[in-house]
Amino acid sequence: GNSVTQMEGPVTLSEEAFLTINCTYTATGYPSLFWYVQYPGEGLQLLLKATKADDKGSNKGFEATYRKETTSFHLEKGSVQVSDSAVYFCALKLSGGFKTIFGAGTRLFVKA
Amino acid sequence: DAGVIQSPRHEVTEMGQEVTLRCKPISGHNSLFWYRQTMMRGLELLIYFNNNVPIDDSGMPEDRFSAKMPNASFSTLKIQPSEPRDSAVYFCASSLAGQGQRAEAFFGQGTRLTVV
Numbered sequence: 001g002n003s004v005t006q007m008e009g010p011v012t013l014s015e016e017a018f019l020t021i022n023c024t025y026t027a028t029g030y031p032s033l034f035w036y037v038q039y040p041g042e043g044l045q046l047l048l049k050a051t052k053a054d055d056k057g058s059n060k061g062f063e064a065t066y067r068k069e070t071t072s073f074h075l076e077k078g079s080v081q082v083s084d085s086a087v088y089f090c091a092l093k094l095s096g097g098f099k100t101i102f103g104a105g106t107r108l109f110v111k112a
Numbered sequence: 113d114a115g116v117i118q119s120p121r122h123e124v125t126e127m128g129q130e131v132t133l134r135c136k137p138i139s140g141h142n143s144l145f146w147y148r149q150t151m152m153r154g155l156e157l158l159i160y161f162n163n164n165v166p167i168d169d170s171g172m173p174e175d176r177f178s179a180k181m182p183n184a185s186f187s188t189l190k191i192q193p194s195e196p197r198d199s200a201v202y203f204c205a206s207s208l209a210g211q212g213q214r215a216e217a218f219f220g221q222g223t224r225l226t227v228v
Binding site for chain 2: 031032034036041042043044045046049051089093094095096097098099100102104105
């Protein structure tokens with residue numbers, strides 16, 4: 001079936017460290033791929049997205065590239081801040097589908 | 113736009129009582145989703161609507177749960193009777209179905225339900 005697998009957390013980093021959160025997917029056809037972020041006490045919000053192979057989504061210093069050959073959409077940031085502490089969800093949406101399929105989420109802690 | 117609005121933000125109720133959660137989607141959005149989030153099970157899709165019609169309710173855990181969308185600007189999720197294991201954060205989200213797979217989902221701030 002269609003699914004998203006992301007690395008288990010929590011991930012703990014020091015401020016200014018490099019961040020990678022791995023995400024791979026299984027899907028029929030050519031889905032759109034998303035990263036959502038959930039800050040404490042809030043709902044999920046879109047961080048970035050990519051709608052076709054080799055597209056790069058970027059926002060707030062975060063980047064992810066749609067890799068069809070490896071069915072991956074890894075999230076990266078060159079220098080994390082304490083304010084980036086949150087739960088990050090990788091997700092996909094199928095062509096013609098209504099719903100978004102989410103991964104389990106990865107909690108990130110950034111220490112000052 | 114005010115975003116997706118959920119009420120109440122917090123609800124504490126006794127086991128056996130009826131609980132109703134409310135959601136107002138973003139104006140113009142025609143897809144609406146109800147999710148449940150717990151530490152153990154993560155984010156689960158319960159049900160979703162398109163143009164006020166339920167499309168898939170396979171995620172609804174059992175008959176105690178029901179959802180309605182009487183019009184484009186309002187939806188409810190009802191639990192009757194409630195049980196302690198229903199304690200979770202319930203999210204409502206909306207999106208624009210016409211944008212197809214490119215459309216992002218916009219989430220409300222959630223309702224934290226505690227059943228004692």
